[in-house]
Structures are given as structure tokens and as C-alpha cells.
Amino acid sequence: MTQLSSIDYSIPEVAAELERGPKWLRDRRKLSRDAFNRTPVPPRGLHLWRYTDPMRFLFERGSVSDSAFDRDKDAVHQLGARYLRDGHLSAFVSDLAGRDVQIQTTEELTARSVVVSPLSEAVDQHRELVELYLYQLINQQTGKFEAMNGALWNDGIFVYVPNNTVVEQPIHLLREAGQAHSAQFPRLLVVVGKNAELTLIDEYSGGSTSTDDGITYSNGAVEIFGMQESRIRYVSVQRQAPGVQSYLTHRARIERGATMLTIPLAFGAAISKQNFGVIMNGPSADSKMYGLLFGTDHQQFDNHTLHHHAHGHTTSNIDFKVVLGDKATSAYTGLIRIDHNAEFCEAYQENRNLLLNPGTRADSIPELEILNEEVTCTHGATVGPIDPMQLFYLNSRGIHKPEAVRMVVSGFVASTLKMVSDDLRERITQIVEQRLEAI
Amino acid sequence: MSNRNPILEFKNIHVQVEGKEVVRGVSLTIRAGETHAIMGPNGSGKSSLSNALMGHPSYQITRGEAFLDGRDILTMSADERSRAGLFLAFQYPLAIPGVTVANFLRSALQAHRGKEADMSDFRKLLRAKLAELEIDENFVSRYLNDGFSGGEKKRIEILQMSVLNPRMAILDETDSGLDIDALKTVAEGINRFHNDTNGVLMVTHYQRLLNYVKPEYVHVMMAGQIVTSGGPELALKLEDLGYDWLEKEPAASTGA
Ligand SMILES: Nc1ncnc2c1ncn2[C@@H]1O[C@H](COP(=O)(O)OP(=O)(O)OP(=O)(O)O)[C@@H](O)[C@H]1O
Ligand SMILES: [Mg+2]
Numbered sequence: 001m002t003q004l005s006s007i008d009y010s011i012p013e014v015a016a017e018l019e020r021g022p023k024w025l026r027d028r029r030k031l032s033r034d035a036f037n038r039t040p041v042p043p044r045g046l047h048l049w050r051y052t053d054p055m056r057f058l059f060e061r062g063s064v065s066d067s068a069f070d071r072d073k074d075a076v077h078q079l080g081a082r083y084l085r086d087g088h089l090s091a092f093v094s095d096l097a098g099r100d101v102q103i104q105t106t107e108e109l110t111a112r113s114v115v116v117s118p119l120s121e122a123v124d125q126h127r128e129l130v131e132l133y134l135y136q137l138i139n140q141q142t143g144k145f146e147a148m149n150g151a152l153w154n155d156g157i158f159v160y161v162p163n164n165t166v167v168e169q170p171i172h173l174l175r176e177a178g179q180a181h182s183a184q185f186p187r188l189l190v191v192v193g194k195n196a197e198l199t200l201i202d203e204y205s206g207g208s209t210s211t212d213d214g215i216t217y218s219n220g221a222v223e224i225f226g227m228q229e230s231r232i233r234y235v236s237v238q239r240q241a242p243g244v245q246s247y248l249t250h251r252a253r254i255e256r257g258a259t260m261l262t263i264p265l266a267f268g269a270a271i272s273k274q275n276f277g278v279i280m281n282g283p284s285a286d287s288k289m290y291g292l293l294f295g296t297d298h299q300q301f302d303n304h305t306l307h308h309h310a311h312g313h314t315t316s317n318i319d320f321k322v323v324l325g326d327k328a329t330s331a332y333t334g335l336i337r338i339d340h341n342a343e344f345c346e347a348y349q350e351n352r353n354l355l356l357n358p359g360t361r362a363d364s365i366p367e368l369e370i371l372n373e374e375v376t377c378t379h380g381a382t383v384g385p386i387d388p389m390q391l392f393y394l395n396s397r398g399i400h401k402p403e404a405v406r407m408v409v410s411g412f413v414a415s416t417l418k419m420v421s422d423d424l425r426e427r428i429t430q431i432v433e434q435r436l437e438a439i
Numbered sequence: 440m441s442n443r444n445p446i447l448e449f450k451n452i453h454v455q456v457e458g459k460e461v462v463r464g465v466s467l468t469i470r471a472g473e474t475h476a477i478m479g480p481n482g483s484g485k486s487s488l489s490n491a492l493m494g495h496p497s498y499q500i501t502r503g504e505a506f507l508d509g510r511d512i513l514t515m516s517a518d519e520r521s522r523a524g525l526f527l528a529f530q531y532p533l534a535i536p537g538v539t540v541a542n543f544l545r546s547a548l549q550a551h552r553g554k555e556a557d558m559s560d561f562r563k564l565l566r567a568k569l570a571e572l573e574i575d576e577n578f579v580s581r582y583l584n585d586g587f588s589g590g591e592k593k594r595i596e597i598l599q600m601s602v603l604n605p606r607m608a609i610l611d612e613t614d615s616g617l618d619i620d621a622l623k624t625v626a627e628g629i630n631r632f633h634n635d636t637n638g639v640l641m642v643t644h645y646q647r648l649l650n651y652v653k654p655e656y657v658h659v660m661m662a663g664q665i666v667t668s669g670g671p672e673l674a675l676k677l678e679d680l681g682y683d684w685l686e687k688e689p690a691a692s693t694g695a
Binding site: 388389390392393394395396397398399400401403404407408410411412413414415 | 493494495496516517518520521522527529532533535536537538542543546547550551582599603
């Protein structure tokens with residue numbers, strides 16, 4: 001199978017993507033296309049590519065990028081309707097393989113001028129905002145795969161919360177990937193106004209159930225802008241099917257006094273390479289990131305986080321947890337960057353890896369680029385099996401070994417799951433428990 | 440008294456930790472209704488003996504035998520020993536972040552009963568035990584020993600004992616770290632638990648616990664061996680004289 005090495009107009013499904021949208025957008029797509037074509041495939045050993053073969057994200061030529069969705073659409077929509085009815089959400093967006101984007105919102109949300117829209121429509125209807133912000137944080141210069149998304153994204157979602165508006169219930173985005181032998185490029189642009197508040201659940205699921213049947217390629221990009229004093233909670237849930245090769249880049253930028261809580265959760269896909277980054281761009285901006293991934297089988301995870309202190313008097317904290325069973329592997333690279341002129345910053349980073357079997361492997365690579373001396377910065381990493389002393393304590397109270405393992409792992413992930421809403425926590429807990437059953 | 444059934448009986452127990460022999464041939468029989476106390480200087484092997492009997496993976500029993508209600512426990516895993524009725528209140532209880540006290544106790548009770556513990560029955564039982572031990576109800580939703588004070592940990596150990604109601608309870612320095620009032624409450628908890636059908640073995644340094652929970656037998660352990668045994672008066676003598684006088688007498692009662 002030959003991999004798509006250049007995006008050009010001779011490939012019909014690619015040409016169609018490049019022609020989508022108004023002129024300004026087509027120009028941006030072309031910039032991205034050119035960058036993709038120009039940029040060599042990252043050599044192994046290049047920063048952030050030591051643990052994953054980049055070829056795994058180049059989709060096969062001839063794969064349909066206009067990916068078909070072959071499952072029960074109604075079921076997905078009904079799920080959203082139910083969530084909405086139960087009052088746990090203020091909007092539910094189902095995005096079926098990028099093609100069928102359906103949005104259900106509460107009237108209250110519409111009345112407050114909150115925008116939840118397919119990105120393809122927002123490029124016209126909210127052009128000023130979209131043209132200003134789209135591609136600001138993730139663009140053709142970010143990297144080859146980011147350029148690929150920039151050229152081919154289809155469709156995306158746009159969320160806008162006006163100044164001083166509090167969206168009380170979460171907005172839930174469900175991106176269902178298409179069938180085997182398809183590729184998709186989900187994109188998300190979020191702009192949260194001054195002193196506004198938003199909780200967003202961004203869930204990626206579906207796709208090929210086995211690489212033997214063919215691969216589903218997923219290459220996503222998420223850009224989030226938090227204006228002054230805004231408060232954002234962003235939960236990313238990657239629970240794609242086992243035949244998906246998944247790539248995602250996330251960047252958020254928050255201004256003075258804004259707070260950002262990012263919760264990257266990853267359970268799915270054959271290979272998952274995700275890059276979450278928050279830039280603190282004004283004094284008192286605060287970013288917290290509580291990550292969790294749980295791998296089994298031969299799953300391969302490669303995660304990066306970035307906390308970029310672009311302004312003084314900013315604070316950040318990362319707690320990234322990894323649980324691996326069977327033969328799963330994980331590499332975590334956590335970069336803290338404090339700019340030259342950014343004084344009096346505080347940055348903390350912790351990465352804990354729990355290995356449930358000898359066949360697993362976890363690497364932890366902390367990276368510090370601290371260009372200012374007036375900072376407080378700590379980082380720590382642990383990699384190891386479950387503490388046998390904890391198991392013994394549970395055993396000494398009669399609790400059987402497998403149950404004791406389940407309890408310790410559930411305990412390990414509890415502080416992360418505490419951060420998400422009850423509904424979501426219940427579902428995530430189920431995922432965790434299913435994985436533990438299987439071990 | 441000796442016609443009572445032995446609850447815990449061990450003979451000539453040798454324990455190794457990190458390749459070092461720290462318990463060197465200890466034997467003891469605790470019968471139904473009896474309370475024994477083991478005293479002895481720091482590092483004499485009291486906790487090693489207790490942990491080894493419970494099945495702690497770091498402590499290997501290299502020689503000897505041990506029976507609970509006549510059943511050989513040395514072939515059992517730690518969880519089997521617990522379900523067979525052995526309980527150890529740890530000297531240094533470990534924290535298990537993310538696991539609440541309630542969840543922990545419920546799982547333990549379920550494992551003991553071999554079936555789901557009815558939620559409302561469990562709550563009732565727990566509430567009663569908390570009240571007896573004067574433990575704030577908020578504790579059960581906290582993570583096990585996570586950030587608990589020394590005394591709080593000890594109370595929670597006793598809470599576990601009274602919920603599980605074992606045949607044989609070994610209490611390793613449960614009194615240390617307790618304030619005067621807490622010591623009384625915990626001692627009452629032990630006395631409430633103790634009856635004619637179960638046994639208690641207390642490891643302690645101080646007479647003050649023994650004022651409340653009165654042992655029939657006191658044993659002194661030094662350098663991995665029981666060097667002398669006696670009645671409650673032995674504890675009082677130790678309080679006065681310390682252990683020096685024993686060092687001068689060679690181990691007389693070893694293997695008794
Ligand atoms: N996990 C361990 N690793 C290494 N050495 C140990 C371990 N546990 C006990 N020991 C050693 O075994 C010996 C006996 O220790 P143990 O804890 O049994 O004493 P103890 O009588 O309970 O003392 P204390 O009254 O201070 O609690 C000591 O020399 C101790 O250092
Ligand atoms: Mg001790």
C-alpha cells in the first residue's frame with residue numbers, strides 16, 4: 001500500500017477538500033497543502049518522533065477521505081437528545097465522520113447568543129471571528145500533520161461564548177470516526193469571551209474495529225482561546241476503536257486572569273499520538289492539566305504536553321497518569337517553557353505510570369526550557385508496578401488479589417476522574433472497569 | 440483455662456527479612472477468650488512476627504508452623520488468612536489514595552461473607568461501629584489513611600477489626616499515637632470485640648493500654664526470641680526496670 005505523500009489536485013477526494021469554503025479559507029488550505037508537500041516525513045529520532053513511526057499517520061492513497069459512516073446514525077442523535085432532555089448538557093453535537101454534523105442545543109443557550117455551529121458554516125456566518133482565530137495556534141508551521149489537517153479538515157465545529165456569559169451545563173461534542181480505509185480530519189475552534197465560562201466535552205469514538213480489516217485514520221486539531229478572566233474546562237476523551245491510528249494536536253491560549261482546566265483522557269485506538277498545550281498569555285493566567293490514559297493489548301500511546309508561560313505571574317500544574325496492561329506502551333513528554341521575560345511563574349509537573357504487567361513499557365521525558373530565573377518549577381515522574389504493600393494491605397483484609405488490583409488502580413485514577421462531571425465520570429469509570437476486567 | 444480451644448497456635452517460627460533472621464524460634468498458643476501481650480525493645484522482631492503471620496510478602500517464615508483454629512495458615516495467601524479469621528492491626532497502616540474507607544470496608548466484608556453486602560445493612564453496621572469508636576462519619580468517604588493523623592489511622596484499624604469481627608486479632612502497637620481519650624475509646628473497642636470465642640494478641644511498649652485491656656499473659660521478646668513469659672505483673676515490672684535485667688538472664692523460656 002502506498003502512502004499519500006503529497007496532497008495534490010490529481011487526487012479527487014483531496015481536491016474536493018481543498019476547494020471547500022470561501023476564498024480566504026481556500027488560500028489557507030493551500031498554504032497548508034504546500035507546507036505538507038514541502039515538509040519531509042519527520043525522521044525517527046526527531047524531537048517528539050522517537051517513539052512513533054510517522055508513516056502510521058499518512059493515510060493510504062485511495063482511502064476515502066470523504067469517509068462514510070456505516071453505523072446507526074439515529075442512535076447517536078438519540079443519545080444526544082436524551083442527554084439534553086435530562087438537563088445534563090446545554091448542547092450536544094454529533095459529528096459523524098465529518099460529514100453529518102448535527103447540533104442540538106437548549107433554547108437557553110441560543111437565547112444567550114452562544115454559538116455552536118459546524119465550522120464549515122461558521123467560516124461564512126462568523127467570518128470575522130473564524131478568520132481571526134482559525135489557524136492562529138495550529139497551522140502549516142506547526143508540523144507536517146498539522147499542515148495536513150489544515151489543508152483537509154472537514155468538517156469542524158465552532159463554539160463561541162460571548163463576554164460575561166456563563167454556560168452552566170457542558171457542551172458535548174461526539175466525533176464518530178468513519179469505517180475502515182477512511183481518513184478524517186476533525187477540527188475544533190473555541191472562542192470564550194471575557195469573564196465567560198464554558199465546559200466542553202470533546203469525545204472521539206468509533207472507527208475500524210481492527211487494523212486487520214483496514215485502518216481508520218484520524219488527524220484532529222483543536223484550538224481554544226480564553227479571553228481575560230474566562231474560565232474553561234475542556235475534557236478530551238479519546239476512545240476510538242482498535243483499528244484507528246489517531247493523531248491530535250491541541251493548543252489553547254488564555255489571557256490575563258483566565259483559568260483553563262484541561263483533562264485529556266485516552267483509552268482507544270491502535271496508536272494514539274496526542275499533543276496538548278496551553279499558553280498562558282497574561283498575568284494570573286492559570287492552567288491545570290489532569291491527564292489519564294489506560295492502554296491494553298498492543299496499544300501504543302505517545303503523549304506530549306506543553307505549558308508555555310509566555311507572561312510573568314502565571315501558574316501551571318500538570319498531573320498526567322498512565323496505566324498500562326498487556327503489551328501496551330506509552331511515552332510521555334512533558335515540556336514546561338518559561339519565556340525570558342516571564343518572571344515569577346510557578347509550574348509543576350508530575351507523570352505517574354502504573355504498569356500492570358511485565359510486558360508493558362512506559363517512558364517519561366520531562367523537558368524544561370526555563371529562560372527566566374525567578375520561577376518556581378518542579379517535576380517528577382514514577383514508573384513502576386502496583387505497590388505490593390498496598391496490595392498486601394487489601395489482601396490482609398480478605399480482599400482477593402484481582403479485586404485488590406482493581407481497587408488500587410481505581411484509586412490511582414480517582415483523583416483525575418473526580419475532575420469531570422458525574423455523567424461522564426460514570427461512563428469513564430465503566431471504561432476503566434472493563435479494561436480491568438480484561439486484565 | 441487450658442481446656443479452651445486454641446485459636447492461634449504457632450511453633451518455632453523463624454522469620455527472615457532481607458535475608459536477615461529477625462525472629463528466631465518463637466512459639467505461642469492463644470486460646471479462646473485469652474488476651475496476650477508481647478512487649479520488648481525496639482527492633483526485637485515483634486512486628487516482623489506479626490507481619491509474617493499475616494502473610495506479608497517481605498517477611499519469610501523459614502521454619503516453624505502456625506495454625507488458626509487448627510488450620511495450617513502458612514500455606515495460605517494473606518487474603519485467605521484474613522478470611523480464615525486472622526486480623527492484624529498494623530503498626531504503620533499504609534495509605535491507599537483514591538480508595539475510600541467505606542468502599543474498602545465494604546469490599547473486605549464482601550470478601551469475608553462471599554457475597555454482596557446489602558448496602559443498607561452495611562451502612563447500618565458501619566454507622567454503629569463508627570459511633571462505638573467515636574469516629575466522625577465523614578471519615579468513611581475519605582481515602583484510606585490518606586492524610587490521616589497517626590491516631591486516626593489506629594482508630595481506623597480498630598474500626599476494621601470490629602467490622603470484620605475476626606477469630607484472632609493481633610494488634611501491633613495500636614496504642615501508640617493515641618491521645619488519652621482515644622486510647623480509652625480504642626481500648627473499649629477492643630474489650631467490646633473480645634469474648635470467649637476469640638483471641639487477642641497485643642504488641643505494646645506501654646502499661647497504659649494494659650490498664651484498660653487486661654492480658655492474662657505477658658511475653659517479652661528480645662532479639663527475635665521470647666525470653667520470658669508471665670502474668671500482668673511482668674508488664675509492671677518492665678515498666679519499672681526496663682529490659683536490662685533480662686539481658687543478663689539467658690533466654691530460659693525459648694521454645695516453651
Ligand atoms: N521491611 C524490612 N526491611 C528491612 N529490615 C527490616 C524490615 N522489617 C524489619 N526489619 C528489621 O528487623 C528487625 C526487627 O524489626 P521489627 O519491626 O520486627 O521490630 P519491632 O520489635 O516491631 O520494633 P518496634 O518496637 O520498634 O516496632 C529490625 O532490625 C528491623 O530493622
Ligand atoms: Mg514494631
